[in-house]
Amino acid sequence: MENFIEDALKATKHSTPEQDEFYQAVKEVLSSLEPLLVSDSKYTKHNILERLIIPDRQIIFRVPWIDDAGKIRTNIGYRVQFNNAIGPYKGGLRFHPSVNLSIIKFLGFEQIFKNSLTGLAIGGGKGGSDFDPKGKSEGEIMRFCQSFMVELSKHIGETIDVPAGDIGVGGREIGYMFGMYKRLTNRYEGILTGKGINWGGSLARTEATGFGSVYFAENILNKQGETLKGKTCTISGSGNVAIYTIQKLYELGALPVTCSDSKGMIYDKNGIHLNSLKSIKEVARNDLREYLKVHPHATYIPRSEYKEGTNAVWSIPCFAAFPSATQNELNLEDIQILHANGCHLVNEGANMPSTLNAIAYMQKNGILFGPAKAANAGGVATSQLEMSQNASMQKWSFAEVDNKLRHIMKSIFELSYATSKEFGDEGNLMLGANIAGFRKVADAMIDQGAV
Incomplete structure (x- = not known):
């Protein structure tokens, strides 16, 4: 079994050279899975590790925008749709000069398991750009966000992929992107989370x-x-x-x-x-x-x-x-x-x-x-609660959302702890979270066939 995991890690390093952050994320998860793979051969039989490591698709695009001096500037945009076995792709957009494909892939890979642990019907994805909002004027940020959405709009939807914010992408940036999506599609729908409270956002999402x-x-x-x-x-x-x-x-x-x-x-x-x-x-x-x-x-x-x-x-x-x-x-x-x-x-x-x-x-x-995929899952969990409010055209109170969040985090802890105990390492929450998150997604992948 150790050879099976090592083979998957070697294949990852070979197919994604110089993607150190992505390799680190894959190694951290796979290193925890041996007890599960030993106890149930169906995951190796169906070649789940190799299939899970490769994203469904990787979208890389040019983002041209005009600065305040009238000069055309260009950045790189990314959206990695990693796995939608249990629901539409869900994960943030990061605008930061350090962003590259390795970072977006590591974040998207982590998102698969984090989203699985919430118990909600959301798959894993991530996106962003090497654009740096720091030092930019409001007009420059708006023009960049609008240009970014021109391409991103082709790949997202309420039942396809619902991005959110991350580093460098807050309510301001979400607002500019949402406005451009409306103009491009003439549709008012919940294709982004982290929206303003007055136009579809959820109370307690920021917190x-x-x-x-x-x-x-x-x-x-x-x-x-x-x-x-x-x-x-x-x-x-x-x-x-x-x-x-x-x-x-x-x-x-x-x-x-x-x-x-x-x-x-x-x-x-x-x-x-x-x-x-x-x-x-x-x-x-x-x-x-x-x-x-x-x-x-x-x-x-x-x-x-x-x-x-x-x-x-x-x-x-x-x-x-x-x-x-x-x-x-x-x-x-x-x-x-x-x-x-x-x-x-x-x-x-x-x-x-x-x-x-x-x-x-x-x-x-x-x-x-x-571990992060358990401890910081509250943001994406509340994003899904925002999606639920959008779909039902309801608005929940801050206390109601916060109460749901508290219960979700307790459930994630209890699932991670129980799974660590099940596999003989009680209290090892990294092992528990990795196995619990993986098992739900892997079982769904097996049910859905060779896709």
Whole structure:
């Protein structure tokens, strides 16, 4: 069986050279599947691993747009529709200069299992562009989004593919793309999630990934007879995931003391001031140095002063760490520092924020671990709730959506935990989440034949 997995990994590396992030995501999932493949030969008989690793389709397109100086600029657009065995493709759009095919494929591959774990009828996909909204005017962002949608509109639909936001794509960008879709198609339908509240969006969608991450962490701790109340927590990032992780931590009685962006990090021993953070990041869209103008007692560490090969956020002693920024932001040296400082739990709010070496260290040293595909599934779960509201032409209250989210995250935890126990490694939530997410999709693929 080990040879079967190794063969699949070798085939992946051969067919997708230089796609390191994608290979890492595939290796992390496949390395967990051996107990299932040993117990049930149907998955190897039907060649599920090879079929699952290859996306249904990879769409790459040119995005021309005109800047404020009248110059035609060009970026690359992507949409990888990975697997729709259990429902229409669902996954975000990321606008960031680091975006390439490897990153979009890793995100789309992770999305398959994340979406499966929610228990909702959604498949896995992801998209985006190497366009950077930072430093662009409102007009430039609008023109880029409109051009991006000209091509994307050919490949999406309510029962085909329903994109959402991700890094660099918030309510503003979703609005510009939705408006262009209407103009192109003359149809008003729920082909994007994360829409404005007044035109089809869901209450609690903005908060959902951060809230869901904290709900998942609380479930992990409750299983150990612990809670987050009174605990010091470190958080990376300062986007939606980080902001609403911080908010929910406060609501549960914890003390979140850090946040970060691409230029540096803030440590506030009194607790990150939530309204100041929201004002800086959601309203003014400034960098975190602005925080010191209002809270001069806080410590700001620029990225240039980080110890080489580490993230300064993880140097702050804490009970629980919430990596909520981007992929591979927490490495082996980071987790060793966290462990030495007494960290009990790492709960992933971002997509694949921990390296494989860091995860192995956590498992070996008994650090509780909430893997991303389970812990950060709250965003896509609430996106599906938005789809349900659109389809039924209803609007649910914030409390109703938040309650559904809380129950979904509890269900994901319980499924992941029960599956880890079923396969002889009780409490290994990475193994449990990977097997549970894989099994549902793989069974559907088998039922649907050689397609």
